[in-house]
Amino acid sequence: MTGLTTEQLDHYNSKGYISPINALNSLEAKEVRDEIEKIEKDWPGALEGINRNYIHLISPIFNKVCLNKNILDAVESIIGKNILICGTTLFIKNPNEKGFVSFHQDAKYIGLEPHNWVTAWVAITDANEKNGCMRMLPGSHKEDLKSHEQKFDENNLLTRGQTVKNVSLEKTEPIVLKAGQVSLHHPTIVHGSGLNNSNDRRIGFVIQSYIGTNVNQVIGKMYVQKARGEDKFNYHQYSKKPTELMGKNEVTSQNKANEELSKIFYSGSKKIGKF
Ligand SMILES: O=C(O)CCC(=O)C(=O)O
Numbered sequence: 001m002t003g004l005t006t007e008q009l010d011h012y013n014s015k016g017y018i019s020p021i022n023a024l025n026s027l028e029a030k031e032v033r034d035e036i037e038k039i040e041k042d043w044p045g046a047l048e049g050i051n052r053n054y055i056h057l058i059s060p061i062f063n064k065v066c067l068n069k070n071i072l073d074a075v076e077s078i079i080g081k082n083i084l085i086c087g088t089t090l091f092i093k094n095p096n097e098k099g100f101v102s103f104h105q106d107a108k109y110i111g112l113e114p115h116n117w118v119t120a121w122v123a124i125t126d127a128n129e130k131n132g133c134m135r136m137l138p139g140s141h142k143e144d145l146k147s148h149e150q151k152f153d154e155n156n157l158l159t160r161g162q163t164v165k166n167v168s169l170e171k172t173e174p175i176v177l178k179a180g181q182v183s184l185h186h187p188t189i190v191h192g193s194g195l196n197n198s199n200d201r202r203i204g205f206v207i208q209s210y211i212g213t214n215v216n217q218v219i220g221k222m223y224v225q226k227a228r229g230e231d232k233f234n235y236h237q238y239s240k241k242p243t244e245l246m247g248k249n250e251v252t253s254q255n256k257a258n259e260e261l262s263k264i265f266y267s268g269s270k271k272i273g274k275f
Contacts, residue, residue, distance in 0.1 A: 016141030019183030082229030093196035107187035111219030116212035123177035
């Protein structure tokens with residue numbers, strides 16, 4: 001195992017994120033983009049709404065990304081050797097749309113306890129300040145969970161438009177990545193992203209998240225896949241790896257997982273958003 005260097009791990013522990021990590025080569029990143037665009041063309045709507053989630057269950061190419069050795073080695077440095085994949089989400093910002101992500105903490109509504117988990121944001125296109133890369137508030141992961149306002153704005157790519165107010169942009173740090181590179185962030189770091197002001201799409205394939213086998217889902221039921229090691233806890237349901245793109249079993253398995261995910265996302269909320 002290569003994993004994070006001591007300096008990288010220190011950076012993660014003090015700031016709450018580490019970036020960039022080289023994971024996919026440019027051809028592999030292009031393969032993922034092509035897969036996304038094939039699905040969008042051949043199965044219109046299949047990656048929209050709640051179905052932007054659990055996409056590693058509908059395509060062997062997406063599944064392969066979650067098992068990438070460079071990502072898993074880095075993840076292992078943070079959460080240990082027994083690793084499960086508990087979800088994936090596409091965060092796509094098209095150039096002529098107004099998509100953004102309000103400042104939030106992932107741990108607020110997701111029900112994963114304890115916080116022995118980490119989120120991997122895989123750049124499928126370059127991500128930079130012009131096209132609305134993520135921005136992290138360094139050190140905020142050391143603070144308690146904050147109050148989030150639920151705004152449900154039309155262009156917010158988060159489920160409830162959950163927002164930590166009064167985050168000073170100047171104090172945040174941009175996560176600039178080349179296609180194929182990855183950033184890892186902590187469950188309680190405050191982060192978000194602005195508009196895509198470029199002429200191309202900004203695509204993030206997000207493994208949210210890699211969890212240690214000791215992490216339970218305290219709100220609902222969750223479908224996982226083994227990435228590495230041993231699961232002595234058996235807290236979760238296991239789903240099968242996809243063998244074909246958008247096959248009947250694959251889509252059924254994604255639907256089942258997303259039905260449960262939706263209950264988790266909107267637990268206690270009077271309103272349901274579009275994802
Ligand atoms: O893609 C983005 O801009 C934000 C994604 C995000 O909030 C996350 O991966 O936790």
